[in-house]
Amino acid sequence: MATKKTLEIISPTPEQTEKIGTLLGEMLTGGEVIALAGELGSGKTTLVKGIAQGMGFKEQEVVSPSFTLINEYDGPLPLFHIDFYRLEGEKDPFEIGFEEYISAEGVVVIEWADRVPQAVPKDSLWITLRYLEAERREIVMRAQADRYEKIIEELKKKLYNRNSSQKT
Ligand SMILES: Nc1ncnc2c1ncn2[C@@H]1O[C@H](COP(=O)(O)OP(=O)(O)O)[C@@H](O)[C@H]1O
Ligand SMILES: [Mg+2]
Numbered sequence: 001m002a003t004k005k006t007l008e009i010i011s012p013t014p015e016q017t018e019k020i021g022t023l024l025g026e027m028l029t030g031g032e033v034i035a036l037a038g039e040l041g042s043g044k045t046t047l048v049k050g051i052a053q054g055m056g057f058k059e060q061e062v063v064s065p066s067f068t069l070i071n072e073y074d075g076p077l078p079l080f081h082i083d084f085y086r087l088e089g090e091k092d093p094f095e096i097g098f099e100e101y102i103s104a105e106g107v108v109v110i111e112w113a114d115r116v117p118q119a120v121p122k123d124s125l126w127i128t129l130r131y132l133e134a135e136r137r138e139i140v141m142r143a144q145a146d147r148y149e150k151i152i153e154e155l156k157k158k159l160y161n162r163n164s165s166q167k168t
Contacts, residue, residue, distance in 0.1 A: 007141040007152045009159065010132070017043045017129075017137060018050035023158045025054020027151050030077050030105045035113030035120045038129030043137045044111045047129065051109060052079055065111070070101070078106030084115045125151065 011017040024034075034051070036044040045064045052062045055077050065071040065083040073079040080101040101108050102121055113120045123145035130138040143149040 004149055004153055005143045007139075007156060009139050011043070011137045011139055013135050014043065014046050017046045017139065018053070020139065020155075020159070021047040021050020021052075022054040023050075023155055024151070025051035027154055028055060028077065028107050030107065032107050032147070032151075033102055033121050033124040034107070034109045035117075035124045035126045036109065036111050036129070037114035037126065039131060042129035042131050043139075044129055047127065047139075048081055048109050048111070051107075052081075055079055055107065070098075078104065080104070080106055080108045082108065082110045084110060084112040084119070087112075087116050087119075124148070 009020065011020060028051070036047065038044055045062075049059060049062045052073065053059055056075055057073055057079065061073060062079075062081065063071065065081050069083060069086065071081040073081065082098070082101070098119060110120060113124075113126070125148040126142040126144060128140045128142075130140075132138055141148075141152055141155075143152050
């Protein structure tokens with residue numbers, strides 16, 4: 001069900017997924033937690049690259065943190081790019097000091113957040129990506145707090161304006 005709490009969109013290309021990330025990244029002001037779910041290849045890292053660009057980072061800077069657990073990017077608004085893929089059953093996220101990042105001023109983005117959902121703050125923006133076809137992905141965003149409802153509303157406006165201006 002579509003409400004102001006959710007945004008459901010089909011992305012037809014990696015570029016579009018990145019662009020959606022950029023539009024989202026432009027709206028972040030610090031303290032946000034974005035929890036990403038979706039199988040391997042669904043586009044989580046592609047979306048994060050877009051988010052980073054929206055926050056003002058260069059495209060090449062962002063790489064998948066699968067082997068390092070966390071990548072920290074320093075900027076006016078720091079980005080903490082976390083991957084829970086290898087965390088399951090190994091370490092308690094709180095043991096690695098993960099909660100410090102969340103209380104920091106930056107933006108926290110977690111890939112494979114659904115692997116350790118108990119470590120994800122209740123107030124977060126959940127984004128689930130789903131593989132549909134070779135280049136088609138379903139992206140569903142769910143606001144778990146008021147601040148994310150506002151972001152979703154703004155994002156809908158931006159996406160709508162972009163689409164309508166593309167038609168003309
Ligand atoms: N619409 C799309 N959105 C995102 N990625 C796509 C899309 N179509 C094809 N792809 C491809 O799927 C792969 C997604 O990889 P990645 O973003 O690393 O996924 P994940 O981090 O979820 O494993 C990339 O090779 C990308 O080019
Ligand atoms: Mg990834």
